[in-house]
Amino acid sequence: MVLKTLFPKNTGILIYDRLYAKKNWLLISIAILLITVVLLPILILGKIREENIIIGVVEIFIIVFINCIMSFNYFHDSKKLSYYVSKPITNIQKVNINIITNIIFTVILLGILMIISNYAEMYFSMFEIYKLIIPWLLVGILISALSCILTGNSIIAGISTIINFTLPFSFLAIISYMFKILEDVALGFNADILLSNFVDNYYRIDYLYFYRYIDNKISISYFVILIILIIFVYSLIYFLLKRRQNERTGDFIVYDGYKNLISVLIACLAPIGFLTIINEGDFISKSISFFILSALSYYIIVAILEKSFRVSKSSIKLFAVFMIILFLFIQVANIATNSYENYVPNNSDVESVYLGDSTHIYSKYLEEGVHISNLDKDFMIRAEDIQVYTEKENIESVINLHKEIIDNRSFYNYGRIVIAYNLKNGKMLIRYYELDVNSESYDGKKDDAIKPLVNSEEFKKKTFKFIYDDEYANNLDINNIIIEINSSESTEVFEIYKDEIDLDKFRNALKKDYDAYLATNNNYLDLARRGRYVERFEQNYKQKDTIDTYEIVTYSIGIYNQSIDKYKKNSENLTIDERFINTVKYIEELIKVKQQ
Amino acid sequence: MLKINDLSKKFKNFEVLKSININAESSQIYGLIGSNGCGKTTLLKHIIQVYKQDTGEIFYKGTKIDEISDVIKDFYYVQDDLFFPYQHTLNMLFNYEKLLYKNMSKDKFDKLAKFFNLDKNKNLNRLSKGQKKQAAFVLAIAANPKVLLLDEIVDGLDAVVRRKFWNVLIQDVIEREMTVIVSSHDLKELDNICDKVGIMHQGTIIKEEKLEDIKDNIKRVQFAVDSEFKPIEGESFKVVKTSKIGSVYFCVIKGNVDEFKKALENKYKILVFDELPMNLEEIFITELGGVGYGIEDFIS
Structure with missing residues (x-):
């Protein structure tokens, strides 16, 4: 019964007739493929390469796109529409026959490309490409049919097909900008973290566009998603076709709802694009710019779609509603995030904490990295080489730093801070801050808050393993140590072999000097979030004075192992200066012996 | 018989058709006449379901007509502004329409094409306006429809062809009890062939009567x-x-x-x-x- 409604009795013959009517177009398409993918590459290169196959794929997309618009362009011409609709075959049946005809047309082209690819120099399987392009083409054919129904003009139908196909990305761009707004109004929220979390957990665009399956095996989800997509788009075709007002043929868009959607979409995307390129200004100036650009782009798109410079009252009302919703979103987001942005967990609730300066955390030990939004307990435990602290005192230090950041966002250096709490209830609490590096009011409380952490054994062992981690150091199979002495006048390099150095003595000297360095260095926050040596004699922002680093003699120490250690490293680099007196004294002794 | 009850239609805020009532009998030629822009073509497009009415109903022999009703498969509409598919000849179009109309007659088609002296293998889009009208008419009659809707069909035809045209139409109406609704500006032409007329003005039927009674x-x-x-x-x-x-x-x-x-x-x-x-x-x-x-x- 359903099939009878969707297809006429002689569907097969009608499809054959439509295909026959397209025979010239099909022959030209095949000729284009053969000339550009086979003939020309063989003439010029002597072989068919994989990039030629990729060109073929692009050509198929273009050919199928044009072919679909041509098949459904009777919706855009009053004469054609009257002719075809007046025939004793329902609208949905006509659309179905055209869809099937286009699918067969596409299958023929893909089949030819598949045959060609057998003779091409390929570094990947054609099946890998087809996993992506078959659903794209299939859904694309349906979307172009839908777009032709929605519009009353073929050029607009073409544009609309592209807009509809990329609609999930447009929504993502808008959501991303909403997160940017949230980042501006809510302290500690980061648009990238929010977006990444949103995309990874809720808005699975990788499934929707099937690119997830490029490097993965096809699973049942692939077919389920494809079927859901086909049913969804086809349902839209079915219901919209029933409600199509054919008398509006010639208008750019024949459905007011869709026209409104496109207008609001453009009114969002145009200012988002512009403001993303500029990426300057504070929240107020960005908001005003957004409103002005949004109003301008809305007026232009409505004028184009209505073919009139007079904007109707309903359009003005729609824009007003859109702006009110946006304003309400900002207000609600502001209120809703107030309680979150000032929240700092209790020490007793925290199992461990990560402190860093980047939203991407890479563990050389694991040889894998995660975006901060995906940081979980498992990674924090497994990645032994990242700055994760579990000791109560150190967690307290990070909490104190966190509280200080909430109270005062000023800082004296490149001010990105990421704090990720692994809570005992199994949840993660992630905060991202961009501190105000131009602030004049910095009073150094952040350094004070984090000083205990920098001087803790946990920090020292994680950051300077060769010096503080005896087990690690004793297991190293050291080959040689290269010392580079840099002064304003000269650079000298010395190579010391394992049997020429007393490693315990060397490490003890370093330990004494580093203890002093970590106890007195003013840049605790930099040390903590970067987890490495901070050049001590560079500009000291805290004290607002500058020391000429060229006057200082520095020692770069490279410790080279015979094999790769457990952290996947085969060397350790340390930088000290002439104030590391114990180490410098020992190095001078070593050089003296070496020179004798 | 074809009956329209209280059919109304608005294009945005403009009321194009206002409570249209029409009653066209079988074996009858119904003349739809009216002032320019009064809605004749719009009304025909509603009957053939190109447009959908806001209110009102259309019946054929008591069966309500909509896009999916079976009875509409026996309707044929020849529009004023003719369209022929790209690079189609009359033969090709006949073969296509034969797949759509169950009563399409090859014999009748051949005879009519010969009667109107039409080249069946010539690209339809290269024919003159009058020849196109004849080609469309030939296909319409060959389809043996029960209801034939003709929009300004004699416009552009010379007097001889018009005579041939009306002869074929009247003969078919008599033989097959077909209902014909024909809209035209050429009232002298309709005067001789219409059984009934509906006079339209500004979207309404101001008078509908048998021509004889009107006279x-x-x-x-x-x-x-x-x-x-x-x-x-x-x-x-x-x-x-x-x-x-x-x-x-x-x-x-x-x-x-x-x-x-x-x-x-x-x-x-x-x-x-x-x-x-x-x-x-x-x-x-x-x-x-x-x-x-x-x-x-x-x-x-």
């Missing part, structure tokens, strides 16, 4: 009386229009002309009295004049 009900008389004529009134007639040339008066009378003559005799001595038939064009002008259309004088 019986509206007459023009010319007369001369012994003194100056002043309009007279009666219960069974109405003087719609009066004019005078020399001493002879011309009146368009709706209703009983005999009663009018009696009333005239009661007031004046009639010197001359003649009853003249009115053609469709004159009736059309009179009816539309009654609703205020075309009565304005141009003032330079």
Whole structure:
């Protein structure tokens, strides 16, 4: 019964007739493929390469796109529409026959490309490409049919097909900008973290566009998603076709709802694009710019779609509603995030904490990295080489730093801070801050808050393993140590072999000097979030004075192992200066012996 | 028979069709006439379901018509602004339409193509306007529809072809009990072939009657009386229009002309009295004049 409604009795013959009517177009398409993918590459290169196959794929997309618009362009011409609709075959049946005809047309082209690819120099399987392009083409054919129904003009139908196909990305761009707004109004929220979390957990665009399956095996989800997509788009075709007002043929868009959607979409995307390129200004100036650009782009798109410079009252009302919703979103987001942005967990609730300066955390030990939004307990435990602290005192230090950041966002250096709490209830609490590096009011409380952490054994062992981690150091199979002495006048390099150095003595000297360095260095926050040596004699922002680093003699120490250690490293680099007196004294002794 | 009940349609805020009621019988040619832009084509497109009405219903032999109803498969619409698929010949289009219309007759098609002297293998888009009309008409008749909707079909045809055209149509109507609705501006043409007319103006049917009855009900008389004529009134007639040339008066009378003559005799001595038939064009002008259309004088 359903099939009878969707297809006429002689569907097969009608499809054959439509295909026959397209025979010239099909022959030209095949000729284009053969000339550009086979003939020309063989003439010029002597072989068919994989990039030629990729060109073929692009050509198929273009050919199928044009072919679909041509098949459904009777919706855009009053004469054609009257002719075809007046025939004793329902609208949905006509659309179905055209869809099937286009699918067969596409299958023929893909089949030819598949045959060609057998003779091409390929570094990947054609099946890998087809996993992506078959659903794209299939859904694309349906979307172009839908777009032709929605519009009353073929050029607009073409544009609309592209807009509809990329609609999930447009929504993502808008959501991303909403997160940017949230980042501006809510302290500690980061648009990238929010977006990444949103995309990874809720808005699975990788499934929707099937690119997830490029490097993965096809699973049942692939077919389920494809079927859901086909049913969804086809349902839209079915219901919209029933409600199509054919008398509006010639208008750019024949459905007011869709026209409104496109207008609001453009009114969002145009200012988002512009403001993303500029990426300057504070929240107020960005908001005003957004409103002005949004109003301008809305007026232009409505004028184009209505073919009139007079904007109707309903359009003005729609824009007003859109702006009110946006304003309400900002207000609600502001209120809703107030309680979150000032929240700092209790020490007793925290199992461990990560402190860093980047939203991407890479563990050389694991040889894998995660975006901060995906940081979980498992990674924090497994990645032994990242700055994760579990000791109560150190967690307290990070909490104190966190509280200080909430109270005062000023800082004296490149001010990105990421704090990720692994809570005992199994949840993660992630905060991202961009501190105000131009602030004049910095009073150094952040350094004070984090000083205990920098001087803790946990920090020292994680950051300077060769010096503080005896087990690690004793297991190293050291080959040689290269010392580079840099002064304003000269650079000298010395190579010391394992049997020429007393490693315990060397490490003890370093330990004494580093203890002093970590106890007195003013840049605790930099040390903590970067987890490495901070050049001590560079500009000291805290004290607002500058020391000429060229006057200082520095020692770069490279410790080279015979094999790769457990952290996947085969060397350790340390930088000290002439104030590391114990180490410098020992190095001078070593050089003296070496020179004798 | 084809029946339309209270059909209305708005294009945005503009009411194109207002409570249209039509009753076209089988074996009948229904003439749809009206002022420019009155909605004739729009009405035909509603019947064939290209457009969907806001309110009202269309029935054929008691069955309600919509896009999915089976009865509409026996309807054929020839539009004023003709379209033929790209690079199609008459033969190719016949073969395509044969897949759509179950009663399409090859024999009839061949005979008609020959009768109208059409080249069946010539690209249809390269034909003249008149030839295109004939080609569309040939396909329509070959489809053997039960309801045939013709929009300005004789526009662009020469007198000889028109005669051939009407002959074929009338013969088919008689033989197959087909219902034909034909819209045209050429009222002289319709005058000779229509059984019934619907006069449209500004989206409404202002009059729908058998042509014979209309002509019986509206007459023009010319007369001369012994003194100056002043309009007279009666219960069974109405003087719609009066004019005078020399001493002879011309009146368009709706209703009983005999009663009018009696009333005239009661007031004046009639010197001359003649009853003249009115053609469709004159009736059309009179009816539309009654609703205020075309009565304005141009003032330079």
